[in-house]
Amino acid sequence: MNLSYWEYKTWLSNIDFTIVGSGIVGLNCAMSLRIKYPKARILVLEKGILPQGASTKNAGFACFGSLSEILSDLKINTPEEVVDLVQKRLDGIQALRENLGDTNIGYQQLGGHELFLEKDMELYDISMSKIEEINEVLFPVFKDNAFSVSRNIFNFLNINEKYITHKFEGQINTGSMMQFLLSKVLQSNITILNGITVEQFAENREHVEVKTNRFHFKTKQLFIATNGFSASLVKEKVRPARAQVLITRPIKNLHIKGNFHLEEGFYYFRNIEDRILLGGGRNLDFKGEETTDFGSTAIIQEKLETLLRETVLPRNSFEIDQRWSGIMGVGSVKKPIIKAVSSRVYCGVRLGGMGVAIGSFVGKELASMYSKS
Template identity: 45%
Template sequence: MRFELSFWEQKQYFTNIDVVIVGSGIVGLSAALSLKEKSPKINILIVESGALPSGASTKNAGFACIGSISELIDDLKKREEEEVFALVEKRYNGLKRLRERIGDAGMHYNAYGGYEVFDNVINYEECADKITDFNFELNKRIGIKEIYKNADASIAKLGLNNTKHLISCSAEGQIDSGMMMEALIDKAKLAGIKILNGLHVTSFENENDKIKLQTKNGYIFQAGRMLICTNGFAKQLLPSEDVEPARGQVLITSQIPLLKIKGNFHFDRGYFYFRNVEDRVLIGGGRNLSFETEHTTEQNVTTLIQSKLEELLREMILPGINYSIEQRWAGTMGIGTNKDPIVKKIQKNIYCAVRMGGMGIALGSLTGEEAAALVFAEL
C-alpha cells in the first residue's frame, strides 16, 4: 500500500533534498556533519529504518580499540603488511577524530587501556614473538612507543582465572556508545541536518538526474545524491557488494562491589571481548561458535552463545563472585573478505560507505568523512 505525504510533510521534509543519507549510525552522521562543514547551505536528510540506529552504533560494546596482536597476526596471514598496518593507523586516527568531534566527556571516554587474554602458552608465544616488531611498526605510524607489553603481573590484580598470560595495549579506551550517538545526533540537528526515523528504504533508481527512493511504508521521494551507510544491512540495497551481516551478541551483569576488572579485554583471537562498565561487566562475541547461524541480520540472542558468555564469566572473569545477568542484546556488524571499509561511487549520483568489519567506533568517523568528500566533489 502506498501512503501519500501531506502538503506540509512534503514541503518541510522532502523538498529540494541535495543529499539523502540512508543510515543514521556513526558513518552516516559523520558524513552528514562533514558535508555541512564543507557546504553549510546544503540540504541533507538522513533516513533511518529503526527508532534508533538499527545496526551496531548503539548496540556495540563501546570498545575504542585498534586491534589485538592475535587479530593482526591473523590479518597478516591473509593480507600484505602495508595493508594491515595502514588499517590499524586508520583506526587510531579515526578514534582521534571521534574524540575531537565529540570530546571525551561527551561520550565518557576512559583511556583504561586493553589486554589480550591467553589461556594457553602456545598462542601466547606466537603473539609475544611479534611484540617488538609490531611496536616498531606502530611507533613509526602513530608515534606511540611500546603499545604492546607483557602484562602477566596484572593477572592477579584483575582477578582473572584460567589465564596463563596477558599482553596489554596502551592505545585502547572505552566509551559510552549511547552518549556518543546522542552527541552526534545533537550536533547534526544543531547543524540543520534533518533526521527521520522509521523510514526503511527498500529500493532506489536514477530518474531525470534525481534519485527516486521507495520506502517500506509506501513513501516515495527524490534527492539529488544518495549515500548508503547501512553497514551490515548493506546487502538489502547493494546486493553485489562484498559486505555481509554478522551478529554480535552481548550481555551485561548487575553491579558488582569492588569489581577488579578494569579496561578492555580480548580473548580467543578477538572473538570474545569483555570490559567493565563502571562496576558491571559487559561481555560479548562468540560468533566463531557458529559462523553460519551468526551470519544474519536478526538481532535475537541464542542459547549457544549466551551460555558460552556466561561460562567465561563464571570460570575466567568473575570466579566465585555473586552477580546476575541484567540485560542481553545483539547488534549487526558488516564484514567481508577483508576489513577495509568500502567507500565508493556505485553509479551516477549514488555512493556507499559500508563494511566497518566490527570496528565502527574506530573507523566510522574517517569513513564518513571520506564518503562526504566523494559526494561533495560531484555536487
C-alpha cells in the same frame, strides 16, 4: 502513507543529499556534507527508533586490534596494509574525540589486555614472541611501543599468568556518544526521520527516486551507510555478522578496569562502572550468526556465561541484567568499502566490527565521494 502537501513540501522536497542510516558513518557523513555545503538540504533516513545496526549496540571499545589479531591480519595482508588499517583506526578515534569531546563520549584510556586461556598455549607462545616485532611494525602509527607484557593483576582464572597490554586502547560510553552526535546533527539543520526503511531506488540524469516503506521522494544524491544491512540496497562484498552481548547487574567492589580480549578478539569484555559487559562467540556458529535478525542463541549465551563464571568473575556472584545483539558488516578483508556506486549513489560500508574506531573516518570519506565524482 498518505502525506499532505505540507509534509512533502517541508520535509521531502528539493533534497540535495539523502543519507540512509543514522549510525556513526551516516551522521558523520551528514556533518561533513553540512560543513562543505552549508545551504544544502540534507535528509537522514533511519529504519529504527534509534540508530539500528551496531552504533548504539556495540561494546564501546576504542581499540586498534589485539596482538594476535594483528598477527592474523598479517597472514592475509601486507605489513603496509595492516599499518594503514591501524592508522585509520587511530585517526578515526582521534577524530571522534576531537569532534565530540572526551567528556561527551565518556572516553577513558584504561588500556586493552589480551588474555590467553590455558588451552591456547601455542597462540600464547607465538604472540609473546612477536611483541617486539609487531611494536616495530606499528611504530610509525603510535610513535611508541604499543604492546607490553602485564601480569594477571585482576586475578582471572584459567588463563596464562601474563597477558599482552595495549597501552593506547580506550573505552567510550556508546549511548552518550551517539546521543551527542545526534544532537550536533540536529543543531546543524539536518533532518532525521526515523522508522523509515529504504526499499529501493532508481537513478536518472537529474535525481534519484527513492521508495521507502512510507513514501516516495526525489533526492539529488544518495549515500548508503547501512553497513551490515547494505546487501538489500547495493551489491557489494559485505556479509552481516551478528554480535551477541550481555551485561551484569552491579557487582559490589568490582576491581576490573579496562578492555579485555580473548581468542583472537572473538570474545571481549570490559567494565562499565561496576558492571561487566561481555560479548562475542560468533566463532561458535559463523553461519548462524551471518544474519540481519536481532536476537540471541543458547549456544553463545551459555558460552558467555561460562566465561564469566570460570574466568572473568570466578570469585564473584553475579546476575545477568540485559542481553542484546548488534549487526556488523564484514568481508574477506578488513577494509571498508567507500565508493561511488553510480553517478549519484555512494556507499560507505563493511566496517568489520571496528565502527567506533573507523566510523568517523568512513563517514567523512563517504561525504567526499560527491566532490570527487
